[in-house]
Amino acid sequence: MSKTVTAGVVVIGDEILSGRTRDINIQQIAQFLAPLGISLLECRVVTDQQDAIVEAVRALAARCDYVFTTGGIGPTHDDITADAVAAAFGRSIAVREDARAILEAWYAGSGTEITDARLRMARIPEGAALIDNPVTGAPGFQVENVFVLAGVPKIARGMLEDVAPRLTRGAVTHSLTVRLENAREGDIAEALQSIQDRHEGVSLGSYPWFEDDGEGGFRRGVALVARGTDEAALEQVRGELEGLKTS
Amino acid sequence: MSKTVTAGVVVIGDEILSGRTRDINIQQIAQFLAPLGISLLECRVVTDQQDAIVEAVRALAARCDYVFTTGGIGPTHDDITADAVAAAFGRSIAVREDARAILEAWYAGSGTEITDARLRMARIPEGAALIDNPVTGAPGFQVENVFVLAGVPKIARGMLEDVAPRLTRGAVTHSLTVRLENAREGDIAEALQSIQDRHEGVSLGSYPWFEDDGEGGFRRGVALVARGTDEAALEQVRGELEGLKTS
Numbered sequence: 001m002s003k004t005v006t007a008g009v010v011v012i013g014d015e016i017l018s019g020r021t022r023d024i025n026i027q028q029i030a031q032f033l034a035p036l037g038i039s040l041l042e043c044r045v046v047t048d049q050q051d052a053i054v055e056a057v058r059a060l061a062a063r064c065d066y067v068f069t070t071g072g073i074g075p076t077h078d079d080i081t082a083d084a085v086a087a088a089f090g091r092s093i094a095v096r097e098d099a100r101a102i103l104e105a106w107y108a109g110s111g112t113e114i115t116d117a118r119l120r121m122a123r124i125p126e127g128a129a130l131i132d133n134p135v136t137g138a139p140g141f142q143v144e145n146v147f148v149l150a151g152v153p154k155i156a157r158g159m160l161e162d163v164a165p166r167l168t169r170g171a172v173t174h175s176l177t178v179r180l181e182n183a184r185e186g187d188i189a190e191a192l193q194s195i196q197d198r199h200e201g202v203s204l205g206s207y208p209w210f211e212d213d214g215e216g217g218f219r220r221g222v223a224l225v226a227r228g229t230d231e232a233a234l235e236q237v238r239g240e241l242e243g244l245k246t247s
Numbered sequence: 248m249s250k251t252v253t254a255g256v257v258v259i260g261d262e263i264l265s266g267r268t269r270d271i272n273i274q275q276i277a278q279f280l281a282p283l284g285i286s287l288l289e290c291r292v293v294t295d296q297q298d299a300i301v302e303a304v305r306a307l308a309a310r311c312d313y314v315f316t317t318g319g320i321g322p323t324h325d326d327i328t329a330d331a332v333a334a335a336f337g338r339s340i341a342v343r344e345d346a347r348a349i350l351e352a353w354y355a356g357s358g359t360e361i362t363d364a365r366l367r368m369a370r371i372p373e374g375a376a377l378i379d380n381p382v383t384g385a386p387g388f389q390v391e392n393v394f395v396l397a398g399v400p401k402i403a404r405g406m407l408e409d410v411a412p413r414l415t416r417g418a419v420t421h422s423l424t425v426r427l428e429n430a431r432e433g434d435i436a437e438a439l440q441s442i443q444d445r446h447e448g449v450s451l452g453s454y455p456w457f458e459d460d461g462e463g464g465f466r467r468g469v470a471l472v473a474r475g476t477d478e479a480a481l482e483q484v485r486g487e488l489e490g491l492k493t494s
Binding site: 044173 | 262278280286288324326359367398456474
């Protein structure tokens, strides 16, 4: 059995905390990592403050095999992630020539001037490995087990392609869902517990749902989700969960 | 000037971490609290494990004025939030008669049997205050500055109505957005920094956006978001931000 590989996500963060924007990077990163056998262990959304970023990065870098940060690596005054990650690892940070060359080549194509602000995006912590940005050019970077990605979801997604080959893969967690229409958790809880008790290597989650029925009432049911690395065991659990439909 | 009031959110958590579901409770809670003058300071998404929940609840309860947890308070085996929150505060937990009475009255209406599983939802930490659940009956609860809500977004939303009167309100943070079509952050960064420097009480965020233009290319721009408690100062900043459109 290959080992469990874990990851954490640090979302930076004011735009999400204010409620103006709904985060999608956590889900996007989870879905990208799942087929690689890497599971999210914890995510944090923190303010755009250096202390907050440093604390979250250090905590998750110590606890997870990999950490992904999103946001705060653009050219404006509120982009402080690179400095914060450098500080988290006690590294210096300055404009690096390889990053500058990437920016110059990228902007040369469109005749865009490299302002001092754009040069901020070439500030990379000492010893970091760059991450290719196929969408807007300015690279992300990796320091130890921390991958620093853009906040714009399409750019973050593009960067993940360059990160994937650097990751150790683990045992892939498979999942399946059995939906029980009209079921109520309180009626199936004991049977569900019993199924869980018989299958140690499978993790069973129960998620009630409610929907407007369009006629002033609502429909309800329960989604049962089984997760595990052993596909044969999962199929056996599927049969038992479907048996709850008629019980 | 009234004081800043802060809140944290702990999302419990496997269903979000697996990537199967995209969280909406963080945004929902942020948007509910904003008009009350309460700002989110940090959010954590943790696994459905007692140690993980205890650690996150303790950390945010110490750092924020209020903490909201979502998820894990139903009748099934994977619902362990009540036990975890009791453990976080060193309190005992057992079926409480007032919570049982609420469940009995709720289920009597529909002739639903109160199973042992449903009685689990009347297990409330010692000394906690109940939170009314207008959607499905089973109450949430409050221990010190921690409010334990359901994970189903509609139920969590209903519970917030009963929580609101218990919260000390702070100075409301207002925000405004100026969208610059076709702008690029690297071209406006210096002017933006200068506006930020002139307005200490206002926080300026810069968020680039990209959209498919439907013709194989993409449109781009920057959303500038100003936040602060002083509406007159925000209006002045709005004028300066709009000036960037023509610069």
